Amino acid sequence: MIELDEAAYSYNSDDLLAGMTLQLAPGSFHFLTGPSGAGKTTFLKLCYMELMPTRGAVRVFGTDVRAMSRDAVALNRRRIGIVHQDCQFLDHLSVAENVALPLAVSGRDPSSEAGNIDELMAWVGLDGRRGARPPELSGGERQRAALARAVVLSPDVILADEPTGNIDWDMAQRLLRLLVELNRMGKTVLVATHDLNLIRAAKAQVAARVLRIRDRRLQSAGADL
Amino acid sequence: MIGRVAGLADLLKGDGSADRVVPPSGFTAHLTLFTAGAMAFLTVFALALSLAAGQLADRWESELARTATVRISAPEAQMATQTAAVLEVLRTTPGIAGARVLDAAEQAALLEPWFGPELPVDSLPIPRLVEVTETGAGYDGDGLRLRLAAEAPGAVLDDHTRWRRPLVRAADRMRLVGYLAIGLIAASTAAMITLAARAALAANARVIEVLRLVGAQDVYIARAFVRRFTRRALSGAAAGTVAGAVMMLLLPDMGGDSGFLAGLGFSGWGWAWLPAIPLLAAGVAFWATRAAALRVLGGLT
Numbered sequence: 001m002i003e004l005d006e007a008a009y010s011y012n013s014d015d016l017l018a019g020m021t022l023q024l025a026p027g028s029f030h031f032l033t034g035p036s037g038a039g040k041t042t043f044l045k046l047c048y049m050e051l052m053p054t055r056g057a058v059r060v061f062g063t064d065v066r067a068m069s070r071d072a073v074a075l076n077r078r079r080i081g082i083v084h085q086d087c088q089f090l091d092h093l094s095v096a097e098n099v100a101l102p103l104a105v106s107g108r109d110p111s112s113e114a115g116n117i118d119e120l121m122a123w124v125g126l127d128g129r130r131g132a133r134p135p136e137l138s139g140g141e142r143q144r145a146a147l148a149r150a151v152v153l154s155p156d157v158i159l160a161d162e163p164t165g166n167i168d169w170d171m172a173q174r175l176l177r178l179l180v181e182l183n184r185m186g187k188t189v190l191v192a193t194h195d196l197n198l199i200r201a202a203k204a205q206v207a208a209r210v211l212r213i214r215d216r217r218l219q220s221a222g223a224d225l
Numbered sequence: 226m227i228g229r230v231a232g233l234a235d236l237l238k239g240d241g242s243a244d245r246v247v248p249p250s251g252f253t254a255h256l257t258l259f260t261a262g263a264m265a266f267l268t269v270f271a272l273a274l275s276l277a278a279g280q281l282a283d284r285w286e287s288e289l290a291r292t293a294t295v296r297i298s299a300p301e302a303q304m305a306t307q308t309a310a311v312l313e314v315l316r317t318t319p320g321i322a323g324a325r326v327l328d329a330a331e332q333a334a335l336l337e338p339w340f341g342p343e344l345p346v347d348s349l350p351i352p353r354l355v356e357v358t359e360t361g362a363g364y365d366g367d368g369l370r371l372r373l374a375a376e377a378p379g380a381v382l383d384d385h386t387r388w389r390r391p392l393v394r395a396a397d398r399m400r401l402v403g404y405l406a407i408g409l410i411a412a413s414t415a416a417m418i419t420l421a422a423r424a425a426l427a428a429n430a431r432v433i434e435v436l437r438l439v440g441a442q443d444v445y446i447a448r449a450f451v452r453r454f455t456r457r458a459l460s461g462a463a464a465g466t467v468a469g470a471v472m473m474l475l476l477p478d479m480g481g482d483s484g485f486l487a488g489l490g491f492s493g494w495g496w497a498w499l500p501a502i503p504l505l506a507a508g509v510a511f512w513a514t515r516a517a518a519l520r521v522l523g524g525l526t
Contacts (some may be wrong), residue, residue, distance in 0.1 A: 024366070070442075070523075071442050073441070074440050074441060074442040075440070077437075077440040084438070088431075088433065088435050090246065090248075090432060090435055092245075092248040097245070101246070101436075101439050105442075105445050153440075
């Protein structure tokens with residue numbers, strides 16, 4: 001699915017990430033942890049082709065990202081659902097329209113898939129908030145709406161960046177259950193989080209591999225996790 | 226070409242969900258409407274100028290090509306002999322379809338604008354005029370002049386070239402100026418719409434970021450802006466064209482024979498050009514916005 005081969009990323013000659021090697025196998029569940037500023041978001045951006053590695057290689061669905069055209073990047077992103085930390089919605093559209101946005105940009109008619117959108121909204125517990133605007137949503141609702149948008153095209157991979165960063169524990173567990181459910185449906189999941197309690201709760205439900213970024217390098221987390 | 230027109234029609238018909246991804250309004254909407262309207266208004270007059278100049282040039286050109294005059298200046302006693310000699314020369318000159326001596330009334334009518342209706346033409350030593358009509362192939366002017374000089378020394382051929390040709394050239398230039406004005410108006414419209422489109426793209430940087438995040442290709446994002454700007458240009462230009470047409474209708478009637486201004490306006494098929502103005506504006510907006518959008522999107526990381 002996604003493969004990093006000694007991938008590194010530098011900005012203004014500062015190495016933010018170095019020597020990253022990882023293969024996200026189909027159906028796997030990974031957590032990526034590390035302190036704030038360790039480079040978790042940068043790592044996800046490399047996987048989502050928002051950033052290009054400055055050394056080494058990142059291959060997405062078998063293709064080196066640096067060899068991809070801009071259109072190819074867009075097409076491959078449709079196979080990867082992403083939940084950003086700040087969610088990033090279009091505030092002039094309703095929540096349902098935001099959730100359906102990936103359908104519209106991929107040339108499908110959202111109105112003909114209204115049933116699926118309804119189902120998805122109900123699945124993330126937002127069926128009563130279809131017509132609300134994103135600024136009207138709570139933190140937890142925004143995260144769930146972002147998750148619904150991430151999976152609307154039924155992608156192969158789900159990437160989530162601190163999806164429980166701004167929500168309470170009950171809501172975090174609810175979101176985690178949704179991610180585990182997606183993984184059981186065969187989706188590859190990678191969650192970046194600094195919330196160790198979330199990781200422990202997940203390990204009770206799913207066989208998740210935990211990775212840690214330390215000193216700009218990727219390593220397996222210890223047995224304490 | 227047909228495919229492109231059909232594509233433009235599809236574009237204008239719109240795509241409800243895709244249209245909504247870019248927030249409506251903003252100053253660029255008003256700027257585009259106003260620019261397209263003002264430019265279309267000016268285009269109506271530039272088009273009228275071109276058509277009028279073209280008609281004038283064509284008319285003068287055809288008159289120049291078809292007629293000439295032979296002026297006979299001779300003592301009264303020799304006038305009949307000279308006239309007969311001239312008519313004989315003209316009759317035997319290839320390329321001349323006919324020759325006719327203007328009678329006194331016709332000559333008086335020609336002089337009336339300068340000397341008034343009471344001019345006693347019969348009592349004045351006025352040269353006699355022979356109107357010459359050419360065949361389509363035309364005649365050899367230099368050869369005719371030589372023959373007239375030999376056989377009717379008092380006769381002078383005036384083929385109207387001297388005074389009509391500069392006028393035809395001026396009318397032709399005027400027609401070109403009209404076309405040039407339309408071209409400049411189109412280029413100015415494109416420049417203004419490009420600026421407006423770039424401003425809209427800059428103002429919607431976050432929208433573009435979100436669209437890319439969910440897998441939108443550049444052409445999808447560009448289309449959302451292109452559709453909006455093309456529609457605005459079309460509606461603004463339609464309003465400007467209607468306003469321009471109304472102004473043309475309100476121009477005072479110059480009469481049928483009062484010079485250049487008499488032809489300024491639309492008549493017959495000339496009106497059929499007007500619907501082309503909003504379509505031209507829409508086409509300009511389409512290409513200007515598309516080029517600007519793809520250039521801006523290509524420059525974004």
